[in-house]
Amino acid sequence: MFPSPRLLTALWVGKVAISINRHIGHGGTSLPGMVGRKIAPQVLSTLASQLKKGAIVVTGTNGKTTTSKMIAAIMEKGGLTLTHNRAGANLISGITTAFIHSASAGGQLKSDLGIIEVDEATVPPLTKEVKPRVLVVTNFFRDQLDRFGELDKTVDLVNGAIQKLPPQSTIILNADDPLVASLGAKYTGRVIYYGIESRSYGNREMTQSAETRFCRLCGHSLDYDWYFFGQLGHYRCHHCGFQRPRPHITIGDISLKGEDGSSFYVETQENRWLINLSTPGFYNIYNALAAVAVAWHTKVADQAIRLGLEGYKTNFGRMERLEIGEGRKAFLALIKNPTGCDEVIRTITQNEGPKRLLIMIQDNAADGRDISWLWDADFESLEKVASQLQSLTTSGLRGEDMALRLTYAGLPVQQIEHKANIDEAIRSTIKATKTGETLYILPTYTALLAAKTTLTRLGYSSKYWEE
Amino acid sequence: MVTSLRLLHLYPDLLNLYGDRGNIITLKRRCQWRNIELAITEASLGDKVDFANIDLVFMGGGSDREQTLLFQDFKEHKGPALVEATEEGLPLLSVCGGYQLLGQYYKTHDGDEMPGLGLFDAWTEAGESRLIGNVIAQVPMLGGKTTLVGFENHSGRTYLGSSQSTTALAKVLRGHGNNGQDKSEGAVYKNALGTYLHGPILPKNPALADWLLSKALERRFGSSQIDSLPDCWEQKAHQAIIKRFS
Ligand SMILES: [Zn+2]
Numbered sequence: 186m187f188p189s190p191r192l193l194t195a196l197w198v199g200k201v202a203i204s205i206n207r208h209i210g211h212g213g214t215s216l217p218g219m220v221g222r223k224i225a226p227q228v229l230s231t232l233a234s235q236l237k238k239g240a241i242v243v244t245g246t247n248g249k250t251t252t253s254k255m256i257a258a259i260m261e262k263g264g265l266t267l268t269h270n271r272a273g274a275n276l277i278s279g280i281t282t283a284f285i286h287s288a289s290a291g292g293q294l295k296s297d298l299g300i301i302e303v304d305e306a307t308v309p310p311l312t313k314e315v316k317p318r319v320l321v322v323t324n325f326f327r328d329q330l331d332r333f334g335e336l337d338k339t340v341d342l343v344n345g346a347i348q349k350l351p352p353q354s355t356i357i358l359n360a361d362d363p364l365v366a367s368l369g370a371k372y373t374g375r376v377i378y379y380g381i382e383s384r385s386y387g388n389r390e391m392t393q394s395a396e397t398r399f400c401r402l403c404g405h406s407l408d409y410d411w412y413f414f415g416q417l418g419h420y421r422c423h424h425c426g427f428q429r430p431r432p433h434i435t436i437g438d439i440s441l442k443g444e445d446g447s448s449f450y451v452e453t454q455e456n457r458w459l460i461n462l463s464t465p466g467f468y469n470i471y472n473a474l475a476a477v478a479v480a481w482h483t484k485v486a487d488q489a490i491r492l493g494l495e496g497y498k499t500n501f502g503r504m505e506r507l508e509i510g511e512g513r514k515a516f517l518a519l520i521k522n523p524t525g526c527d528e529v530i531r532t533i534t535q536n537e538g539p540k541r542l543l544i545m546i547q548d549n550a551a552d553g554r555d556i557s558w559l560w561d562a563d564f565e566s567l568e569k570v571a572s573q574l575q576s577l578t579t580s581g582l583r584g585e586d587m588a589l590r591l592t593y594a595g596l597p598v599q600q601i602e603h604k605a606n607i608d609e610a611i612r613s614t615i616k617a618t619k620t621g622e623t624l625y626i627l628p629t630y631t632a633l634l635a636a637k638t639t640l641t642r643l644g645y646s647s648k649y650w651e652e
Numbered sequence: 653m654v655t656s657l658r659l660l661h662l663y664p665d666l667l668n669l670y671g672d673r674g675n676i677i678t679l680k681r682r683c684q685w686r687n688i689e690l691a692i693t694e695a696s697l698g699d700k701v702d703f704a705n706i707d708l709v710f711m712g713g714g715s716d717r718e719q720t721l722l723f724q725d726f727k728e729h730k731g732p733a734l735v736e737a738t739e740e741g742l743p744l745l746s747v748c749g750g751y752q753l754l755g756q757y758y759k760t761h762d763g764d765e766m767p768g769l770g771l772f773d774a775w776t777e778a779g780e781s782r783l784i785g786n787v788i789a790q791v792p793m794l795g796g797k798t799t800l801v802g803f804e805n806h807s808g809r810t811y812l813g814s815s816q817s818t819t820a821l822a823k824v825l826r827g828h829g830n831n832g833q834d835k836s837e838g839a840v841y842k843n844a845l846g847t848y849l850h851g852p853i854l855p856k857n858p859a860l861a862d863w864l865l866s867k868a869l870e871r872r873f874g875s876s877q878i879d880s881l882p883d884c885w886e887q888k889a890h891q892a893i894i895k896r897f898s
Contacts (some may be wrong), residue, residue: 335715335716336715337715337716337717398665399717399718399721404717404721406665406697554784554785554786554803555670555784555803555805555850556803557670557671557672557674557803557850557851557852558670558671559671559674560671560672560673560674560677560852560855561668561671561673561674582896583892585885585888585889585892586856586889586892588885588888588889589855589856589885589886589888589889590674590855592884592885593674593677593678593681593855595681598884598885601885603888
């Protein structure tokens with residue numbers, strides 16, 4: 186293949202932009218792709234068409250970063266080379282940057298497989314340029330509503346893109362999320378469902394923040410006989426007959442081990458894999474299950490699946506463990522919507538020891554301008570561990586709002602402290618954390634970026650764009 | 653004797669966008685801190701309500717699909733009784749979609765008019781763009797220059813009619829409000845309030861929360877006396893918005 190001069194120019198300019206970005210030391214990952222696309226609009230589709238084993242595309246509200254990183258860990262153990270937008274830049278320009286970075290200066294892409302994490306609203310333009318071999322949809326929760334107006338529209342956008350996929354594409358869907366599973370009802374190509382059958386965790390009654398629990402096909406309310414979290418569970422619609430599809434790939438014998446992670450079996454009709462996951466949180470079991478579903482479908486060796494997931498470490502701010510000195514623990518966990526936040530709170534309340542909490546809320550465009558969701562998240566659960574809380578600090582542009590939320594969640598008002606400056610808030614809470622204590626830092630997205638800068642300066646964290 | 657009030661949350665499973673649950677949390681805590689017992693009942697599709705037992709009503713907003721789902725139920729069953737009770741002074745807070753449903757009608761893009769309950773002398777027209785962002789406004793009924801802060805996100809444009817019985821809840825200093833044109837935000841009819849403000853509205857505007865509670869106390873017990881609260885973070889969070897956005 187002889188790349189056009191225009192494409193080569195786009196590549197070179199893009200590559201220069203990437204190296205300048207790294208040189209000046211910030212992880213801005215969308216600009217090079219944006220510039221490249223201006224020069225040669227077809228740069229992404231041309232490069233992606235060279236992938237020998239095609240592209241795996243992962244979307245959904247929560248877990249897409251973790252799931253795609255887990256898939257990457259497995260595929261690397263399987264001996265494949267990858268093009269992957271690792272830094273979580275999941276809009277079209279960020280994805281293009283990853284492909285420009287991966288290509289040779291002569292315009293050749295040497296990778297076997299593409300792993301693309303993509304924002305839900307970007308699925309339609311992306312799948313026009315990159316024909317996915319596999320598309321994974323993890324879940325749909327309310328997230329940064331002010332970008333779209335409503336969750337329904339997001340689901341419609343993804344559904345529209347799925348209807349236009351080439352017939353050989355496979356879609357892998359979370360059977361436990363009725364909004365996701367409804368996508369499969371209308372798709373004529375191959376659909377693989379994953380879900381949790383085991384009822385050793387979850388509840389018969391709905392306990393956490395309310396999400397839409399209405400049938401997408403007919404609008405009537407769904408009947409549940411089991412809830413995991415949010416609208417995820419075992420459901421059926423008595424009006425039109427839509428029901429949770431029987432998963433092809435599922436999980437048995439879950440054992441949660443607090444902040445040490447979990448172990449469980451992933452099962453298909455003919456296989457059974459024991460997985461030890463060092464990443465805490467029930468929701469990460471779903472992410473691992475989605476990753477195994479992709480690996481199983483693409484016929485990766487069993488050994489690679491096991492080793493890939495066991496070697497997988499918590500990534501960029503998703504309950505990421507920070508080493509802050511002997512006997513002192515710190516975790517960094519991004520919060521961005523009620524369901525994800527509730528799972529983080531649940532993990533925190535499982536820890537019995539003395540702890541400190543630093544919650545950093547911002548309302549920049551990347552965080553979502555509307556922070557109303559703080560009131561849908563279950564901060565009331567923290568009351569159970571109030572006696573173990575050594576300090577409770579808020580920070581960020583909306584730190585006062587967070588302090589107010591905690592007050593109404595029933596936490597002692599005199600204990601709540603607000604430090605506007607993120608850098609200072611992190612330094613002082615780390616300093617205050619004593620031997621035997623655990624510090625939890627819960628930032629929204631832009632607060633996480635700011636936190637990373639401080640933590641890197643303090644020597645506690647890797648530079649995120651190198652992960 | 654324990655003072656107790658009853659709050660009715662209408663369609664909590666359908667009208668639950670944008671953290672409006674925070675309004676219920678706020679009313680509950682502000683009662684608890686004053687030793688008032690606030691019993692919360694919920695009513696959704698098919699449920700019957702006896703408004704004689706209710707002291708305060710909350711109704712949030714939902715997506716178009718969810719509002720269509722409950723429209724028939726509201727129009728035929730709960731709506732008329734609710735209007736009757738508010739005529740007799742029942743305090744009500746309706747936000748966004750709930751506010752629109754209580755107007756005269758909603759005019760869609762195609763020009764169809766969906767009739768509302770007609771509690772507020774107001775109507776809504778579908779707009780092209782969404783009006784999104786932080787709002788700062790002044791509320792005359794809370795006296796002086798009391799400000800209201802919140803976050804709006806709506807495509808409907810609401811216009812108040814010429815009858816004097818329905819007035820604007822607030823005058824917009826920053827943001828769009830009812831329609832982005834006449835600087836009005838929300839509506840007041842007797843003790844019933846409509847607003848576009850999420851955020852949610854009550855936590856950062858404790859004066860408005862207390863206005864609703866004192867109206868409820870007055871109607872039930874004949875006295876609107878209400879203890880003041882320290883409102884430390886309430887004021888700080890309120891002032892932070894004023895400082896950043898005005
Ligand atoms: Zn149905």
